[in-house]
Amino acid sequence: MSEVEFGKPPVLVVGGLVAPGTRTDALRDAGIAVEAVPDGAAALALMERDARRVLLIAEDLADMPGTTLMRTLSERNVSHTSVLVLKPGGVVDGARVRGAYDFLVEPVDDLRLVTALNNARERAVLHAAVEDLSPDMGPAGYFGFIGRSVVMRSVYRMVESVARSRATVFITGEPGTGKEVCAEAIHKAGPRAQAPFVVLDCASLPADRQEAEIFGHAPEAVTDTAFGLCGAAASADGGTLFVRDISALHPELQVKFLHFLQTGLITPCGGGRERAVDVRVICASDRDPMQEVVAGRFREDLFYRLHILPIHLPPLRDREGDAVEIAARMLREAAAEAGKRFRGLAPEARAFIADYAWPGNVRELQSVVHAIVDAFDGDLLTADMLPAPIRGETGGEAASDAIAVGTGSGNAETRAAATDGAALSSDAGGYSQGEGTVGLVVGLTLAEMERRFIEATIEACDGSLPRAARMLGVSPSTLYRKRESWGEEQD
Structure with a gap:
């Protein structure tokens, strides 16, 4: 029997689910330490004193449902705990295990139990390590960001690492993920925090106004610009220019913007003296910039000049x-x-x-x-x-x-x-109410109907099992297990 791995958090078993003997031996052989408490109240008392990172609980404990225990832990802000629920055999109602990292349906063999607990344990260790390495977060969050997920803590570390550089930052992500918040966080975390932070939205500017808005203009050239005669680049002198949706920059203007990045010099539209400005440029795009390059809408040399320090913001569903x-x-x-x-x-x-x-x-x-x-x-x-x-x-x-x-x-x-x-x-x-809907399923077994429906759902979710699981109201592990069983049937 091998020694329990050093530094790995023990699993707290609630309700005596892992009986002495075979299961305990299997877990110890796999290097998993186990603590046991008889019911939910004992688990809460222990977690109040010293939170455990991994819990294996019964769906229905002697003193409370397992879902009540999970909800109470959530309300008490016990964070970064991987909870696995052991359910009796039968039909699985995904809504009843909401909040759990994974669930297991009896009978569960030793290998499946060890695998699930190892995955939960590794997740818990990762959460703890990321929390230790992440920048300090006050009650107001991190420079406008809210959230303590692993993926966002890695974003905060990236912000800290690029903030003191002068290099250009390229932020990508789906609409609504907080690209402007990220750009301002970089500005505030760096040495230019007290200087101007200027936002320029290329997508909202007509093509014939972009040059004047960025580089300024002669009095007679254009009227009524948002940044006046000086333009956005000069307005940000000494600070940061955030260019939102850089992919919308007119192709003819991309050459001039590249020259500005390379030299730090700007020339007003319609005539005027060339001048130097000291500006940190951060840009963002909702679109995949490399696809824009391939499609011929964005200059490759400009892309590589901008894409020095890339930051990708995760969608909320992954946080x-x-x-x-x-x-x-x-x-x-x-x-x-x-x-x-x-x-x-x-x-x-x-x-x-x-x-x-x-x-x-x-x-x-x-x-x-x-x-x-x-x-x-x-x-x-x-x-x-x-x-x-x-x-x-x-x-x-x-x-x-x-x-x-x-x-x-x-x-x-x-x-x-x-x-x-x-x-x-x-x-x-x-x-x-389409015609022929019933005819599509008559003659199929229930198992085949289920399989076709699940596969169609996964395909509609672009192959994402977690998204499909949310749509179907089950845990992702259910879909993984079903796919594995389908593969075995083909073999």
């Missing part, structure tokens, strides 16, 4: 736990501004917010919170205040509700993605 924290902060701020009583999120509302995919990212979440504050009042934001799609009701009117409330501020691609997801959900739920 584990952040959606709830962001929603709570936005709710308090919006309520204070509107004179409403809201002070937090009800447990069920927290669960729905955590599970929703948020195709419009933080911008969509902000729209939803502000709409709720405008329409309701109370001590807690409850689940019934959330739009129907966020509660998992995606058929009929609910689908159009998601698009109207959730992604109205996103771009056309985002809205199209939301529409596609809604259409799939309503068809799957039996709302489609």
Whole structure:
């Protein structure tokens, strides 16, 4: 029997699920230390004193349901704990394990249990390591960012590392992920924090106005520009120029912008003396810049001159736990501004917010919170205040509700993605009235129908099993296991 691995967090077993003997020996042989407590109350008392990173709990404990234990831990802000739920055999209701990292359905063999616990343990170690290495975060967040997920902490570290450089930063990410917040964080974390931070939005400028807005202009050349005669580059002298949606820069102007980056010199539009400016340039794009280069819409030499320090912002669906924290902060701020009583999120509302995919990212979440504050009042934001799609009701009117409330501020691609997801959900739920629908399934076994439906859902989610799992209301591990079993059947 091997020694338990040094430095690995022990697994806290709640409810005596791992009986002495075979399972305990299998875990120790795999290097997994085990602590055991008899019920939920004992687990809460232990976690209050010294939080454990990995929990294996029964769905129904002697003193409380396992879901109640998970909800209580969440309410007490026990962060970065990987929770696995052991469920009795039978039909799995994905909604009942909301908040768990994974769940196992009895009977579970030793290899499956060891694999699941090792994955949870590695996740817990990663969370702890990232937290130790991350920049300090005050109660207000990190320079405008809210969230403590692993992926965002890596973004904060990147911001810290590039802030003191003079090199150009290129920020990418889906609409609504906070690219301007990131650019301002870089500015505030660096030596130019007290100098101007100037924002230029290329997408909102007509092509014939871009040159004057960036480089300034002679008095008679253009009238009524946002940055006056001097232009955005000169306005940012000594500070930072953030160019939003650089991909929208007119092709003929890209050469002049490249010259500005290489020399630090600007020449006003319509005539004027060339002058030098000291500007840190940060740019951003909703689109994949390399695809723009391949399509011939963006100069390759300009791309490589800009793409010195790239930062990619993750979508909200990949920021584990952040959606709830962001929603709570936005709710308090919006309520204070509107004179409403809201002070937090009800447990069920927290669960729905955590599970929703948020195709419009933080911008969509902000729209939803502000709409709720405008329409309701109370001590807690409850689940019934959330739009129907966020509660998992995606058929009929609910689908159009998601698009109207959730992604109205996103771009056309985002809205199209939301529409596609809604259409799939309503068809799957039996709302489609198309001819021949019944004929497509008659003659198939239930297992084959399930397989075809799951595979269609995964395909509609661009091959993403986590997204498909959210749509189907199950854990990703369920889909992984089903795919493995289908492969075995083919063998």
